[in-house]
Structures are given as structure tokens and as C-alpha cells.
Amino acid sequence: MLEDLDKLMEDRDIDALIAKGNAFEIPDIFWLTGFRSPDSIIYFKQHDQDGVVAAAANTLERIKKQSFIEATYDLTETYTEMMKEGKRPSNEPKQIFGEIFDKLFDGDVVGVPNHLPSNALVALQEIGLDIKVVPNLLKNGRATKNADEIKAIRKAGEATVAAFKEIVQTIKDAEIGENSRLMSEGKPLTVRDIKLELEHALLDRRAELAEDSIVAVGQKGFDWHYLGNLDDVLKAGEPIIIDVFPRLKEDRYVADVTRTIVKGEVDDELQAMFDAVVDALHAVEDTLAAGAMIDEDVNMACYKTLEKHGFKSSRLDPEAKEGMTHGLGHGIGLEVHEYPFLYDRESAFESGNVVAIEPGVYIESVGGVRIENDYVVTDQGAERLTTGLDDLLFL
Template sequence: MLEDFDQFMEDAGIDAFVCEGNAFEVSDIVWLTGFRSTDSVTYFKNIHDKGIVATGFKTYDRVQKESFIKEFHDLTPIYKDLIREKKRAYENPDVIYEDILKTHFTGSIIGVPDHLPARVLVAIQQLGYDVKVVPKLLKKARATKSPSEIDIIKKAGKSTTSAIGRIVEMIKDSTIGTNNSLVVDGEPLTVGRVKLALEHYLLDQGAESAEDAIVAVGAKAFDWHYLGKPEDVLKAHVPIIIDVFPRLKYERYVADVTRTIVKGSVSEPVQKMFDAVYDALVSSIDSLSDGAKIDDVNMACFETLKRHGYDSSRLNIDAVDGMTHGLGHGIGLDVHEEPSMYRYEDYFTKGNVMAIEPGVYLKGVGGVRIENDYAVSSSGAERLTVDLEDIIHV
């Protein structure tokens, strides 16, 4: 959380921190400033002091009204000087940062994220400042969410489950045509149609796709990140994996939800997969709480799948079927954040928000995956994606 940022700076051994970008390309800017704009701004903070936002012209007026930051640095005079000299601010970061740092910097070492543009990093160094790249600083700070952030992610989850629910209704209302193809309004129900409908439903909920959703039909879902081709036709009697990870358009936070849907009859192998994956989900969540070791939660999942007769890459590095991906990941302003489920020796902390996604995949059959989002608390894990059944058979 932002409240812990000074401690993270101290642990990183830096006296100040600089970040640059716009909210639509650099999610750290949203987290650090609350300012949502396509215009780039600079965030600067001395340790144990309040952060400032530096920008100019109309953006300076806007950021004062829209950012939760209360201290600002007006770059308008510098921008005007550069314009008079027929120079671009983008190509002269030394001039910009000399003005900012001479005015505000009081320490000796400046920390920067690993995504800071190289032109800015070089400019600060050429001005004579000691710079330390701290790639994990913001990742660690952002891993723990505030109650207000959790509420926003819950809102994103509601948008996501609502949109998937509309697709479930579309599949339920479809008819079964030639070769078990699903048909809606006289036309095959294709992955392209489903994804377009998802986009419309998400927009209705104030969200948009963070990346391309996964709609994988039948045996093709054995490749657990197969996106689905627009021309793929949804089929009856086989599992259909729909994995959606949209972003709220204004707040910029994401959710990540997966459901596996079967229309028609469920084969015995697929039913066994459903049973195993659901049990693995329950076991994982029962183990998830503040202070829980990450690998203990992993093992709760993989040992459950093993009892059901399924392999996993965690227990067998050479596994080719079963569960061949990780159990989940943190979410927030980005769809993949800390904590990572691959940090086996680390521990969960109250305020972590996790997408937990057990799945089983069999060649020639396809896959079954269930994914929900959870906020870690001292008493366990609060489910944030609640408005959709885990197992869907229509």
C-alpha cells in the first residue's frame, strides 16, 4: 500500500524515487498519483516526504483537480523556453529533470523503476546524480491492497461475472446443429461472435478487455492459453473454457475470472475433471490466509489433484497433462502482479488479492479450469467474484 512506501524505499536504500509516464501505458502512475490521463507526468518523492507531480500547461491545471497528490511542480516555464528554442521536451529530459531535481531533491541516491525510459535514466545520470534501478520496489508496494482498492477489484469482478453470465445465457439459448455446432439466430456461434458480445457486455458494465479473452473449445483447450480463433465454432457436449480479464475503464483495476461451460451431455472424463478441479479450488482457498506459506497453498491444490488421479508440473516437472500451469497470481492495476505463486518460500499478507485458477487438461479431451479472485485476510480469503456458479452445465 502507499502508506508503506517509505519503508519500501528505506529497504531499497534510496533517498528519493522518480517515475514517469501516463496512466494508460504505466499503471504505476495511476497507483502513485490517481491521475488518469494520456498525458505523461513525472512523480517525484523524497523519502519520508509527500510525493509531487510535475507537468505543465493544461495538464498542470487538470492534475491539481484530479490527482490525490496535493503538491505540484509547474513545468510550464521550462516547456515555453524549449518551444522558443524550437526544441521538444521529450527530447530534452535533462532540462526537465534538472529543474525538478534542483528544486526538490535533498538526498544522494535516486531510485527509479526498471520501466523508466532510458533517455530519462541517462539524463539524470549525466546531470551528476547517483541512480539506482529498483525493479521490485513498486511491485512489492502494490502487492498489498487497501480496502478501497479491494472494493474496486470487487466491482471489476462483478462486471466480469455479469458479462460471462450473459455468454452463458447465449450458450444456454443456442440450439445444437450439424456436427454438434451451437447455433444462435440461424448462424454458427463462433468464438468471434462470443468475444464481440463479451466486449459489448463489458462496456455496458463500465469495463473493457485488458487483453484478448480466452474462448477455447473442446480439445483445443488442452493448450491452456489458446485464445481461440474467430472462426472456431462452439460445440455441444465438450468443455468450453472462457477466461476473461477486463479492466474498469475509469478506475483501471482488473479482475480475472474463468469458467468452463458444457452444453448438453457431460462425458465421464470431463465430469471427473470438473470434480477434481472444484475440490482443488476448495482446498486451495481453505489454505489461503494471512501468514500462509505460498507453497503450502500450492501443495493443497496439487495434492488434491493427485488424489483424483491427475498429474501436475509442480509434482512432476515432466508432466504433459493434468495441471501444467501455476495456481494463480496477484491482480490489481495489472492482470499479473505480486505475489507470484512461484515464490514458494514467501508468505501471503493481509491485503494481497489473488486470482486462483486450478485446472486439468487432457490431450484429446480439452480442459476444465475454474478461476475466482480473492482478498487475503487474517481469517482466510474473501471471494470477490461471487455472482456466477463455479460449475456451469446448461
């Protein structure tokens, strides 16, 4: 969390940290400043001091209103002089950074994230600063969430669940037509219809649907990254995997929820897949807590449960082609995939981690079954953030 930034800097032996960009393209900028804007800004932090945002006056006015940053550095005069000389400020980072470090920096080593623009990195080197690339510093900081971040993710989860309920009702209300096709208002119900309804439902709740959201019908769900062809028709008796990870338009945080829906009869093979996935999810929920080892405790709780149900996993059997052939989950926050990553075999969960847990089973002749919920890790266990939606959706 942001409160850990000084400790993270100290661990990496850097005296200052600098970043540059805008919040829409670089989530770290939003995390560091709370400033939601397409305007590029410079963030500077001296160890054991508050972060400073450097920008022109018109941008600083908005920062004062929209950001939690209190310390600012006005570059208006510098920009004005540069433009009088026929220079574009964006093309002259050496002059800008030179002024910032001359006024604000007291130390030896400057840390830079790996997304710092290359011309900015060159400029810092030309100034003569001792530069140290710290690619994981901000990622590690974002791996644990404070109360405000958890509140935002919970809010994203509420929007996601509400939108999910709308499409569940649409599928439930559909009639079963010729060749088991689901029909809505006299027309086949398609992936396009579901994604469009999700998009509208989320916009009503000030959230946006990701372009790579998944609606995978029947056997096509065997490929767990298959997004769904817009013209694919939903059918009765087939699993429909819907995996959505919307972003709040203002708060910028995401949720990640997956359900596998079946309209009509569920055959024995499909029921066995559901039973295994639900049991695996519960096993993980019972194990997930601060101090639990990511792989030895939590991953294994899932994979060994699936094994008891007769399903393989690529973790226990690297040659497995069916069963659970992807990882158990990932951290979420300002991005849908961030630290902690659950393929880590050496680390333990920390209090404040927020993770999406998504056990699944995939059989080529059937398709797939996947259920995904979001949790905040605490010392006492795991608290589910995406509530109010049944894990089993047989309609």
C-alpha cells in the same frame, strides 16, 4: 499499498524516487498519482514527504481535478523558455530534471524504476546524481491493496460476472444442431459471437475486454493459452473454456474470471475432471490466508488434491504432459499479472494480497477444465471478490 512507499524506500536505502510516463502505458504512474491520462508526467517523491507531480500548467489543472496528488511543480516557464530556444522539452530531460532536483531534492541516492526512459536515466546520471535502479519497489508496493483498490477490483469482478451471465444465457438458449454444433438464431454459435457479446456487455458496464481473452472449444482447450479461433464453432458435450480479465475504463483495475461451460451431456471423464478441479479450488480456499506459505501450503493444497483424484501436475511431476500443467495463479490489480506470483517457493501471503486462483486439468483427447476466481487475502482467510457465478456451468 501506497501507504508503504516510505518503508519500501527506506529498505532500499534511497532518499528519493522518480518516475516518468503516462498512466495508460505505465500502471505504476496511475498507482502513484491516480491521474488517468495519456499525458506523460514526472513523479517525484522525497523520503517521508508527499509525492509531487511535475508538469505544465494545463496538465496540472487536470491533475488537481482528477488526481489525489496535492503537491505539484509547475514546469510551464521552463517549457516556454526551451521552446523559445527551439528545443523540444521531451528531448531535453537533463534541463528539466536538473531544475526539479535543484528545487526539490535533499539527499544522496535517487531510486528509479526499471521502466524509466533511457534518456531520462542518462540525464540523471549526467546531472551527477547517485542513481540506484529499484526494479521491484513499486511492484512490491502494489502487491498489497488498500480498501479503495479492493473496492475497485470487486467492482471489476461484478462487471465481469454480469457479462459472463449474458454469455451463459446465450449458450444455454442455443439449440443443438447437426454434428453437435450449437446454433443461435439459425446460425452456428462461434467464438466470434461469444467475444463480441462479452465486449458489448462489458462496455455497457464501463469495462473493456482484453484482446487476449480466451474462448477455447473442445480439444483445443488442452493448450491453456489458446485464445480461440474466431470461426471455431461451439459444440454440445465439449468443454468450453472462457477466461476473461476485463479492465475498468475509469478505475483501471482488473478482474480475472474463468469458467468451463458444457452444453448438453457431460461424460464420465469430463465429470471426473470437473470434480477434481472443484475439490482443488475448495482446498485452496480453505488454506489461503495471511501467513500461509505460497508454495508449501497453498500450491500443495491444490496439487495434492488433484493427485488424489488421479491427475498429475507439473509441479509434482515436471515431466507431466497432462493434468495441471500451469501455475495455480497470480496477483491482480492494475495489471492482470502482478505480485505476488504463486511460483514463489520462499514467501508467504500477506494481508491485502489480491490473487486470481485458477486450478485446471487438461487431457489431450478431451480439452481442459479450468475454474478461476479472485480473492483478497486476510488474516482470517480469503474473501472471494468474484461472486454470483456458479463454479459448475452444465447447461
